[in-house]
Amino acid sequence: MSPAKASTRRVLVTGATGFIGRHSLAPLQRRGFEVHALARSIPADAAPGVLWHTGDLLTGGARSLLEAVRPTHLLHFAWYAEHGKFWTSAHNLEWLSATLSLLRDFAAAGGTRFVGAGTCAEYDWSGNLYDETVTPLRPATLYGAAKASAFLTGEAFAKTAGIEFAWGRVFHLFGPGEAANRLVPALIRAHLRGESLDCGPENHQRDFLSAASVADAFAALCDREITGAVNIGSGKPRTFRELSDTIARLAGSRGDIRFGAIRDPGPETLVPNVDRLLGETRGEAHGEARWTPPASLEESLSESIAWWRNHL
Amino acid sequence: MSPAKASTRRVLVTGATGFIGRHSLAPLQRRGFEVHALARSIPADAAPGVLWHTGDLLTGGARSLLEAVRPTHLLHFAWYAEHGKFWTSAHNLEWLSATLSLLRDFAAAGGTRFVGAGTCAEYDWSGNLYDETVTPLRPATLYGAAKASAFLTGEAFAKTAGIEFAWGRVFHLFGPGEAANRLVPALIRAHLRGESLDCGPENHQRDFLSAASVADAFAALCDREITGAVNIGSGKPRTFRELSDTIARLAGSRGDIRFGAIRDPGPETLVPNVDRLLGETRGEAHGEARWTPPASLEESLSESIAWWRNHL
Numbered sequence: 001m002s003p004a005k006a007s008t009r010r011v012l013v014t015g016a017t018g019f020i021g022r023h024s025l026a027p028l029q030r031r032g033f034e035v036h037a038l039a040r041s042i043p044a045d046a047a048p049g050v051l052w053h054t055g056d057l058l059t060g061g062a063r064s065l066l067e068a069v070r071p072t073h074l075l076h077f078a079w080y081a082e083h084g085k086f087w088t089s090a091h092n093l094e095w096l097s098a099t100l101s102l103l104r105d106f107a108a109a110g111g112t113r114f115v116g117a118g119t120c121a122e123y124d125w126s127g128n129l130y131d132e133t134v135t136p137l138r139p140a141t142l143y144g145a146a147k148a149s150a151f152l153t154g155e156a157f158a159k160t161a162g163i164e165f166a167w168g169r170v171f172h173l174f175g176p177g178e179a180a181n182r183l184v185p186a187l188i189r190a191h192l193r194g195e196s197l198d199c200g201p202e203n204h205q206r207d208f209l210s211a212a213s214v215a216d217a218f219a220a221l222c223d224r225e226i227t228g229a230v231n232i233g234s235g236k237p238r239t240f241r242e243l244s245d246t247i248a249r250l251a252g253s254r255g256d257i258r259f260g261a262i263r264d265p266g267p268e269t270l271v272p273n274v275d276r277l278l279g280e281t282r283g284e285a286h287g288e289a290r291w292t293p294p295a296s297l298e299e300s301l302s303e304s305i306a307w308w309r310n311h312l
Numbered sequence: 313m314s315p316a317k318a319s320t321r322r323v324l325v326t327g328a329t330g331f332i333g334r335h336s337l338a339p340l341q342r343r344g345f346e347v348h349a350l351a352r353s354i355p356a357d358a359a360p361g362v363l364w365h366t367g368d369l370l371t372g373g374a375r376s377l378l379e380a381v382r383p384t385h386l387l388h389f390a391w392y393a394e395h396g397k398f399w400t401s402a403h404n405l406e407w408l409s410a411t412l413s414l415l416r417d418f419a420a421a422g423g424t425r426f427v428g429a430g431t432c433a434e435y436d437w438s439g440n441l442y443d444e445t446v447t448p449l450r451p452a453t454l455y456g457a458a459k460a461s462a463f464l465t466g467e468a469f470a471k472t473a474g475i476e477f478a479w480g481r482v483f484h485l486f487g488p489g490e491a492a493n494r495l496v497p498a499l500i501r502a503h504l505r506g507e508s509l510d511c512g513p514e515n516h517q518r519d520f521l522s523a524a525s526v527a528d529a530f531a532a533l534c535d536r537e538i539t540g541a542v543n544i545g546s547g548k549p550r551t552f553r554e555l556s557d558t559i560a561r562l563a564g565s566r567g568d569i570r571f572g573a574i575r576d577p578g579p580e581t582l583v584p585n586v587d588r589l590l591g592e593t594r595g596e597a598h599g600e601a602r603w604t605p606p607a608s609l610e611e612s613l614s615e616s617i618a619w620w621r622n623h624l
Contacts, residue, residue, distance in 0.1 A: 088472045093416060096465060097409035104405060136448035137464075145468035149461030152449075153408060156457035160400045 010034045011222055012069055014057060014102070015077030016050075017043050019177060020117065020170070023215030024075060025050050027294075031223045036069050038062065038078070057098045066109035073222050074106045076116045079147075083179045092146035099150045100157070107161040114158060115221045118169040118229065120270060122148035128269040132169070132229040132276060151229060166221045167229045168214075171272050174300075175211030176307050184208065184243070184301070188308045190255035191248045199257050200264030202241035207233035207271050210300035213293045217277060226288035231272035234293050246298060251305050323534055324348045324381055326369060326414070327389030328362075329355050331489060332429065332482070335527030336387060337362050339606075343535045348381050350374065350390070369410045378421035385534050386418045388428045391459075395491045404458035411462045412469070419473040426470060427533045430481040430541065432582060434460035440581040444481070444541040444588060463541060478533045479541045480526075483584050486612075487523030488619050496520065496555070496613070500620045502567035503560045511569050512576030514553035519545035519583050522612035525605045529589060538600035543584030546605050562610060563617050 011028055015021040016037035025047050028035045035050045042052045053065055057078055076099060080091035103114055121144030124136045137152070139145040151167045158165035174184035183199075190197035209217075209232065217232045238246070241259060248254040279290045295303075323340055327333040328349035337359050340347045347362045354364045365377055369390055388411060392403035415426055433456030436448045449464070451457040463479045470477035486496035495511075502509035521529075521544065529544045550558070553571060560566040591602045607615075 090416060090469065090472070093412045093465060093469060096461070097412065100405045100409065104402060136450075138448075139464060139468065142465070142468040142472055145464040149408070149465045152451060152457040152464075153405060153454070153461045156451065156454040157402065157405060160402070160454055 008034055009073060010036060010069060010071045011073035011075055012036045012038060012066070012071040013075045013077065014038045014062075015079065017041075018077050018081065019175065020173070020211050020215045020218065021077035023175075023212040024077070024218055027216045027219035028075070028222060031219055033073065033222065036071060038065065057102060058094055061098070061105065062102055063105045063109075066105050066111070070110055071106070072111060073113045074102070074111055074115070075218060075222050076102060076114065077218075079117070087141045087143045089142070092142050096146040096150050100153060103154050103157060104161075107158070107163050111163060113164040113166070113222065114154070115166045115168065115218060116150060116154060117218065118151055118167045119144060119147045120169055120171045120231075120272065122151065122169065125267050125270065128267070129271055129273050130231060131273040132231055155228065164225070164227050166227050168218050168221050168232045169229055169272065170214055171231065171233045171270070172206040172208050173211050173214050174208060174304060176304070183240070184247075184304065185308060187244050187247050187257065188251065188301075188305050189312065190257060191244075191251045191253055192305070192308060192312060194253055194255050196256035196258060198261035199244070199259050200240055200262055201268070202259035203239050203268065204264050204266070205237045205239050205269045205271055207235070207237040207274075208243060208297060209234055209293065210295065210304070213295055213300060216294045217289075217291050220289055220291040224289050226276065230276045230289060231274050232277060233272040233274045234297065235274040235278055236297065237269075237271040238297070247301055247305065250298060250302050320346055321385060322346045322348060322381060322383045323385035323387055324350060324378070324383040325387045325389065326350045326374075327391065329353075330389050330393065331487065332485070332523050332527045332530065333389035335487075335524040336389070336530050339528045339531035340387070340534060343531055345385065345534065348383060350377065369414060370406055373410070373417065374414055375417045375421075378417050378423070382422055383418070384423060385425045386414070386423055386427070387530060387534050388414060388426065389530075391429070399453045399455045401454070404454050408458040408462050412465060415466050415469060416473075419470070419475050423475060425476040425478070425534065426466070427478045427480065427530060428462060428466060429530070430463050430479045431456060431459045432481055432483045432543075432584065434463065434481065437579050437582065440579070441583055441585050442543060443585040444543055467540065476537070476539050478539050480530050480533050480544045481541055481584065482526055483543065483545050483582070484518040484520050485523050485526050486520060486616060488616070495552070496559075496616065497620060499556050499559050499569065500563065500613075500617050501624060502569060503556075503563045503565055504617070504620060504624060506565055506567050508568035508570060510573035511556070511571050512552055512574055513580070514571035515551050515580065516576050516578070517549045517551045517581045517583055519547070519549040519586075520555060520609060521546055521605065522607065522616070525607055525612060528606045529601075529603050532601050532603040536601050538588065542588045542601060543586050544589060545584040545586045546609065547586040547590055548609065549581075549583040550609070558610060559613055559617065562614050
């Protein structure tokens with residue numbers, strides 16, 4: 001193998017057409033990766049310069065693809081994600097098993113660094129600030145349990161196999177293609193139309209990121225050497241009222257948001273400690289990913305508002 | 313279906329020839345179960361009255377067997393357990409997947425109660441007293457991680473499937489067939505032979521149970537309605553020195569035990585809270601399994617000593 005060949009970083013992205021995955025290809029290319037994308041079918045608007053592969057991890061696995069591509073990095077987004085069903089679906093069991101098979105096949109094919117997509121639903125939600133090393137994993141849902149299991153068993157396996165394992169925990173995101181009744185699009189549509197909307201308590205607080213920003217954070221996790229669980233967030237949480245007021249200001253119109261009219265199944269504050277991701281903590285840089293969001297919340301919301309203006 | 317038929321409780325035991333499993337069949341029969349045993353091969357000394365089935369959960373699964381037997385209860389011991397290798401083996405991934413498939417097939421075949429075998433290695437070992445609901449799951453090994461994953465995902469799946477799920481966490485056990493260099497047999501042999509033995513610190517404390525007692529506790533978990541994780545222990549922990557002194561007294565001879573001569577990889581105290589199993593806590597009975605060990609530690613150690621007298 002020539003020295004030039006040895007230094008090529010090849011990443012295989014699973015779920016490459018998904019809600020987050022579709023935004024990850026360009027940021028990976030910008031970071032110098034040769035990008036291979038795996039999906040059940042190749043999208044019509046496939047990005048240029050990406051090498052597409054079709055396959056279904058649940059039925060065929062990826063062993064032959066991994067042996068053919070021999071990726072150095074694997075960015076694993078693929079999972080069952082059907083809105084309203086994914087929390088309790090038995091498909092979570094299949095995706096847990098498929099994820100562990102994928103990791104094992106990746107290691108066997110010479111891979112060196114695996115990055116997977118986790119969720120805040122892995123944590124015990126009785127706290128406020130969720131910390132990767134302090135907050136216990138005590139998932140309340142099957143989805144959260146299966147993701148926590150993929151993390152626990154995947155990380156432990158990676159140690160025995162001598163490969164790096166990082167696990168980005170996604171908190172609250174929004175972006176094109178999401179269900180219209182989720183919080184951010186519901187607020188955008190209500191404000192754009194000047195309509196009323198029943199909403200959770202005004203003081204409930206979340207760390208919102210666009211799907212594109214989350215995907216950029218995952219590209220950074222691929223690029224860096226940080227291992228273990230890494231919360232993904234901006235570090236700038238907003239209350240539901242702050243979010244709503246920002247959207248109204250950016251939209252230039254205001255609906256009637258009835259805060260507290262509906263129950264929020266989540267806790268009052270569900271906010272990640274993002275010291276590991278951002279590398280900022282009490283003046284002391286111990287974060288290892290050194291990520292900066294590529295867009296502010298206002299910029300990302302403006303994009304979403306523009307999109308929804310055309311999809312009302 | 314006749315009323316008599318409807319009240320029959322049929323249990324399928326996996327790993328029925330294993331270190332714990334082989335002791336579980338008689339206690340299940342005593343509790344009124346129709347006992348079906350699954351193993352890769354039927355043992356020569358198969359207990360009478362047990363219905364044996366052969367199969368390998370890793371290669372063929374158990375769907376057809378479950379559909380044929382239609383057990384109401386499943387007691388799942390089968391897992392990779394090769395001494396010295398099981399902590400780090402990639403087989404843990406296969407057994408996690410096989411366990412979740414088994415649980416799913418059991419629910420689909422009309423099963424109502426699943427009891428699985430967990431381990432103290434699922435817990436964060438930085439504490440002292442391990443409590444099912446308080447102590448975080450923070451496994452340090454692949455074996456512990458895979459077992460914790462089977463618990464987390466299995467319990468969450470069972471809730472969605474409407475079946476009961478209990479998970480017995482095994483702490484420190486001993487019994488016939490175990491490796492001679494494990495703590496209890498090593499102490500027994502040293503005392504019987506009057507030889508010297510390098511041992512961990514004298515004040516390290518564990519809750520020791522015989523494999524037969526642990527199996528009896530699992531039979532009780534099948535029999536009762538308790539769900540969730542249940543620590544398995546006697547509630548009477550001993551230090552290494554107390555254990556050694558008891559063995560010397562029962563053996564009637566004494567070896568030279570060099571306490572502190574070797575490092576113990578575990579914490580000083582690794583002892584389960586057994587309130588859930590025994591139903592004793594501060595005078596208030598909230599334990600739900602109401603189990604009593606069928607033998608004292610002294611009785612169990614005497615049996616082991618007698619066995620080792622014939623196997624020195």
